[in-house]
Amino acid sequence: MNEVSNENRFLHAVEMGLGAWQWGDRVVWGYQPGESDKGIRESFDVSLNLGVRFIDTAEVYGSGRSERLLGQFIKETDQPVLVATKFFPWPWRFSKGFIPRALKASLERMGLDSVDLYQVHWPSPIMSPETLMEGMAECVKEGLTRTVGVSNFWETRMLRAYSALAQKGISLASNQLPFSLLKRDAEKNGTLARCKELGIRFIAYSPLAQGLLTGKYSIENPPPGVRGSNYAELLKKLPPVIKTLQEIAQTHGKTVSQVALNWTICKGALPIPGAKNARQAEDNAGGASWRMTEDEVARLDEVTDHIREY
Numbered sequence: 554m555n556e557v558s559n560e561n562r563f564l565h566a567v568e569m570g571l572g573a574w575q576w577g578d579r580v581v582w583g584y585q586p587g588e589s590d591k592g593i594r595e596s597f598d599v600s601l602n603l604g605v606r607f608i609d610t611a612e613v614y615g616s617g618r619s620e621r622l623l624g625q626f627i628k629e630t631d632q633p634v635l636v637a638t639k640f641f642p643w644p645w646r647f648s649k650g651f652i653p654r655a656l657k658a659s660l661e662r663m664g665l666d667s668v669d670l671y672q673v674h675w676p677s678p679i680m681s682p683e684t685l686m687e688g689m690a691e692c693v694k695e696g697l698t699r700t701v702g703v704s705n706f707w708e709t710r711m712l713r714a715y716s717a718l719a720q721k722g723i724s725l726a727s728n729q730l731p732f733s734l735l736k737r738d739a740e741k742n743g744t745l746a747r748c749k750e751l752g753i754r755f756i757a758y759s760p761l762a763q764g765l766l767t768g769k770y771s772i773e774n775p776p777p778g779v780r781g782s783n784y785a786e787l788l789k790k791l792p793p794v795i796k797t798l799q800e801i802a803q804t805h806g807k808t809v810s811q812v813a814l815n816w817t818i819c820k821g822a823l824p825i826p827g828a829k830n831a832r833q834a835e836d837n838a839g840g841a842s843w844r845m846t847e848d849e850v851a852r853l854d855e856v857t858d859h860i861r862e863y
């Protein structure tokens with residue numbers, strides 16, 4: 554493995570994060586202003602109290618509301634928070650100058666001078682990875698972010714970003730990809746292994762498969778909204794997976810969600826589960842600070858191996 558650079562080291566020490574897409578998103582997560590805010594605030598407080606202080610947001614989550622809520626919460630706590638946000642490469646953002654401008658707008662929403670990690674949310678249809686990384690390097694130079702990451706970059710594109718940054722003396726800190734027991738592409742196509750080899754922190758998004766791996770959903774009780782139709786096929790394959798999770802959970806005195814999150818940690822990832830309330834945040838925090846056995850990881854691998862895509 555390449556040596557992790559000093560500025561990126563903090564990310565490798567983080568075992569578990571908190572995703573903040575839920576904080577303002579109505580379409581997938583059913584956010585309701587006022588109604589959802591208490592739960593969100595509690596999820597933040599409980600996470601910090603349990604040592605989860607790496608929070609992942611993005612300028613597009615709730616059209617800026619997620620960043621605004623996070624900024625407000627940070628102002629009201631004495632506890633240290635590690636902030637990660639993202640640049641969204643809308644097609645009309647066609648040159649590198651859009652990147653520091655977007656970050657400055659994010660910082661303003663959060664009331665911060667800089668973030669710990671700035672990520673390119675998706676590959677751009679217009680800008681090459683090299684151009685994107687020029688914009689990201691500018692953010693580092695201006696002191697707007699400590700480190701640079703990418704998201705939804707599979708291996709080839711990630712390597713281009715990695716090399717482009719390296720030429721500027723910056724190490725790519727992270728790559729954020731979908732990764733869970735029900736979505737193992739990164740493990741199977743080599744991206745996860747390549748991240749480990751290069752010292753790039755692999756951040757697992759949707760580590761609970763958007764709630765499917767908590768054990769509370771089934772064909773008879775599908776998740777509400779768009780998730781219900783998106784996952785109609787996948788729900789059919791779920792029962793043996795949940796059964797294995799339950800068995801392992803029982804052995805360790807853990808919950809199904811905690812075992813599902815722990816599996817991603819055992820694979821070398823940093824999971825960032827989203828949480829809508831204190832109970833979920835507390836449950837998810839318990840996915841870290843322990844390890845299932847290698848045999849248990851193998852059992853979970855086996856029971857999910859045939860699940861290809863969703």
Ligand SMILES: NC(=O)c1ccc[n+]([C@@H]2O[C@H](COP(=O)([O-])OP(=O)(O)OC[C@H]3O[C@@H](n4cnc5c(N)ncnc54)[C@H](OP(=O)(O)O)[C@@H]3O)[C@@H](O)[C@H]2O)c1
Nearest residue numbers: 572573574704758759760761762763764767826827833836
């Ligand atoms: N880079 C990207 O393109 C990208 C894409 C997606 C997500 N992300 C990031 O990754 C984070 C996590 O991914 P995600 O939100 O898609 O999915 P996830 O973390 O797999 O699932 C989160 C959802 O599962 C349910 N849940 C969470 N913990 C639970 C618990 N302990 N018990 C019962 N239910 C629980 C909640 O929804 P219900 O209660 O409604 O079921 C929650 O909103 C996001 O917040 C975001 O920061 C990034």
